[in-house]
Amino acid sequence: MNNTRSQAEIVGRRAELLAELFLQDLGATFVSRPTDDSGIDFIVAFPNGQGGTNLSAVEVKATEHPVGEFYALDKKWYRRLAHSNVPSLLLVVDAKHNRLYHAWPSEAEPKLNSDIRSVRVRIAPIDEEVKEQIRERLAGTDKHSPVGGSR
Amino acid sequence: MKKRALKDVIGKRGENIVELCLTEYATFPAPLFDLTHLGDKWPVVDYYVELTTVPGKRPFFFLQAKATAATNPKKSLAISTSRDDVAALLEIPAPTYILGIHEPSKRVFIRSVHEGVGIKAITRIPVGYELTANNLKILHDEVVRFWRRRRHKPTYSVFL
Numbered sequence A: 001m002n003n004t005r006s007q008a009e010i011v012g013r014r015a016e017l018l019a020e021l022f023l024q025d026l027g028a029t030f031v032s033r034p035t036d037d038s039g040i041d042f043i044v045a046f047p048n049g050q051g052g053t054n055l056s057a058v059e060v061k062a063t064e065h066p067v068g069e070f071y072a073l074d075k076k077w078y079r080r081l082a083h084s085n086v087p088s089l090l091l092v093v094d095a096k097h098n099r100l101y102h103a104w105p106s107e108a109e110p111k112l113n114s115d116i117r118s119v120r121v122r123i124a125p126i127d128e129e130v131k132e133q134i135r136e137r138l139a140g141t142d143k144h145s146p147v148g149g150s151r
Numbered sequence B: 001m002k003k004r005a006l007k008d009v010i011g012k013r014g015e016n017i018v019e020l021c022l023t024e025y026a027t028f029p030a031p032l033f034d035l036t037h038l039g040d041k042w043p044v045v046d047y048y049v050e051l052t053t054v055p056g057k058r059p060f061f062f063l064q065a066k067a068t069a070a071t072n073p074k075k076s077l078a079i080s081t082s083r084d085d086v087a088a089l090l091e092i093p094a095p096t097y098i099l100g101i102h103e104p105s106k107r108v109f110i111r112s113v114h115e116g117v118g119i120k121a122i123t124r125i126p127v128g129y130e131l132t133a134n135n136l137k138i139l140h141d142e143v144v145r146f147w148r149r150r151r152h153k154p155t156y157s158v159f160l
Helices: A007-025 A075-082 A128-139 B003-022 B083-090 B133-148
Strands: A030-032 A042-047 A053-063 A070-074 A088-094 A099-103 A118-122 B033-037 B047-051 B060-068 B076-078 B096-102 B107-112 B124-126
Touching: A007 A030, A007 A042, A007 A053, A007 A088, A007 A099, A007 B003, A042 A128, A053 A075, A053 A128, A070 A075, A070 A088, A075 A088, A075 A118, B003 B033, B003 B060, B003 B096, B003 B107, B047 B133, B060 B083, B083 B096, B107 B124
Parallel strands: A053 A088, B060 B096
Antiparallel strands: A030 A042, A042 A053, A070 A118, A088 A099, B033 B047, B047 B060, B076 B124, B096 B107
């Protein structure tokens, strides 16, 4: 048994909580945590405006520092997100400053980092405007999705 | 959504908001507190909270949390505790506090239940007791002072 939680554990926990509240604030029907170590932190559901529900996978990565334009993500994790049968949202959470960044891993693999094992994912900070864009994409009502989110 | 289900959602969000608030460390080198939720079946208190900053010791306190979705507080946050809640918190030989969580704004307010506090329901927490970074530090120092004046361990036991 551990005597205390390490700061890294607390930071990871804070990142998950910030992400969960963010997804709830977007209006998710549910935000569910898979019970095993599936490599996905949350499965979220959003009403798609046609009476149906759109599901997405969300992976959360924690940091304690402001993030630049790119985030180095393990290639294995990237592929897991990019090659899922549901849209995948990557949330990078600066748990010290309560800031969130995001990316939509897609099948077009981004540039490999020099260490070969990770990829450089372009991420964007989340503000109110971006928040609405993310909500629309999760609900399948944005320009990236077929009408009603039938993908 | 049925009333019970809505209350559960506020409660779970409230739990998350409490944990984020108490581990907030934007203005500190590291979180001042670590905490665990004791679960719905544990009576009176909802959280056991440890201070993470005192070398070789782990001072602690207990929290009872009340979440609300009421209108944004201006002078104080309205909460619903009972006389029995306060009486039960006064029976615990350690620092105890009631938290009020305003769920829509994610603001958290605190009020102490200590010796001398009347055994009656606490229904409001002044907005001045919001758990800002400054008040987190004050809370931390208050708990440190409490435990510093007390013996850390018993000095005798039959079961030695």
